[in-house]
Amino acid sequence: NPVYLNGRYLPVEEAHISVLDRGFLFGDGVYEVIPAYRGRLFEFEAHMARLDNSLAAVLIGNPHSLDEWRGILVPLLKGGTDQYVYLQITRGAAPKRDHLFPENIPPTVFAMSSPIPPYPERDTGIRAVCLEDSRWDNCHVKAITLLANVLLRQEASERGGAEAILVKNGFVTEGSSSNVFAVLNGVLVTPPLSRDILPGITRAVILKICRENHVSCREQSMTIDDLKQADEIWIASSVREVVPVVDLDGRAVGGGEPGPAWQQVNRLFQAYKQ
Numbered sequence: 163n164p165v166y167l168n169g170r171y172l173p174v175e176e177a178h179i180s181v182l183d184r185g186f187l188f189g190d191g192v193y194e195v196i197p198a199y200r201g202r203l204f205e206f207e208a209h210m211a212r213l214d215n216s217l218a219a220v221l222i223g224n225p226h227s228l229d230e231w232r233g234i235l236v237p238l239l240k241g242g243t244d245q246y247v248y249l250q251i252t253r254g255a256a257p258k259r260d261h262l263f264p265e266n267i268p269p270t271v272f273a274m275s276s277p278i279p280p281y282p283e284r285d286t287g288i289r290a291v292c293l294e295d296s297r298w299d300n301c302h303v304k305a306i307t308l309l310a311n312v313l314l315r316q317e318a319s320e321r322g323g324a325e326a327i328l329v330k331n332g333f334v335t336e337g338s339s340s341n342v343f344a345v346l347n348g349v350l351v352t353p354p355l356s357r358d359i360l361p362g363i364t365r366a367v368i369l370k371i372c373r374e375n376h377v378s379c380r381e382q383s384m385t386i387d388d389l390k391q392a393d394e395i396w397i398a399s400s401v402r403e404v405v406p407v408v409d410l411d412g413r414a415v416g417g418g419e420p421g422p423a424w425q426q427v428n429r430l431f432q433a434y435k436q
């Protein structure tokens with residue numbers, strides 16, 4: 163199962179980076195996770211556009227063109243199975259540890275694929291836990307620096323939740339690794355894009371599907387109190403797709419089962435994927 167590292171395909175055991183790599187020392191890099199259904203990269207251009215934005219935000223030049231990226235990633239897809247591709251670019255390995263950007267150091271480019279595991283909870287729903295959003299002010303950047311996300315997800319798990327839904331100044335931002343949707347008084351709502359959330363590709367696909375199928379969906383701020391009253395809550399990401407939350411902080415959401423809006427949008431999403 164080869165991985166890609168700086169121009170070569172290698173067995174994962176042979177793919178080595180320097181301990182001075184700034185990804186390792188500083189979390190100084192950005193990443194993408196792109197699903198591939200039946201061997202086809204899903205929303206590839208959208209993921210690459212977001213990668214461009216993340217790289218620009220952290221002042222790393224994109225080492226490859228769109229076609230070069232496709233050429234790097236496609237060989238990682240084995241056969242026609244469902245997989246996701248992980249790619250990351252760091253500011254490279256400087257000769258010594260120094261916060262300042264090194265000069266004339268090539269970035270480190272790494273990519274690998276993994277099978278998309280079955281996710282039966284998508285149909286039954288998951289529990290989620292609300293936690294205070296303790297992350298930084300650039301959550302629109304898909305940075306590899308994920309310590310806050312990791313701690314939040316772990317805390318949610320220890321409280322019996324499969325996702326942490328994050329709250330900043332009383333407003334819902336997103337999940338620890340997903341975007342959030344809710345049905346509030348019969349209307350589907352998701353928080354608007356800002357520096358507080360990642361512009362999720364799955365989120366964008368859901369908005370597009372809703373537009374095309376005359377399902378009204380508003381990009382609108384929601385408070386934690388709105389969320390507690392919601393008829394439905396979903397999380398959305400490339401890895402989990404669209405997942406109903408049936409229990410929030412130990413209380414049933416709606417009827418405690420996946421709701422009708424989720425049934426409809428999930429059906430549309432599954433069809434769109436094909």
Ligand code: PDD
Pocket residue numbers: 195311336337338339340341359360361362363364365398399400401
């Ligand atoms: N995470 N918000 C955060 C903080 C995320 O980490 C993710 C995805 C999303 C959803 O984005 P998308 O629909 O483009 O996957 C929202 C990826 C899957 C991860 O870190 O593994």
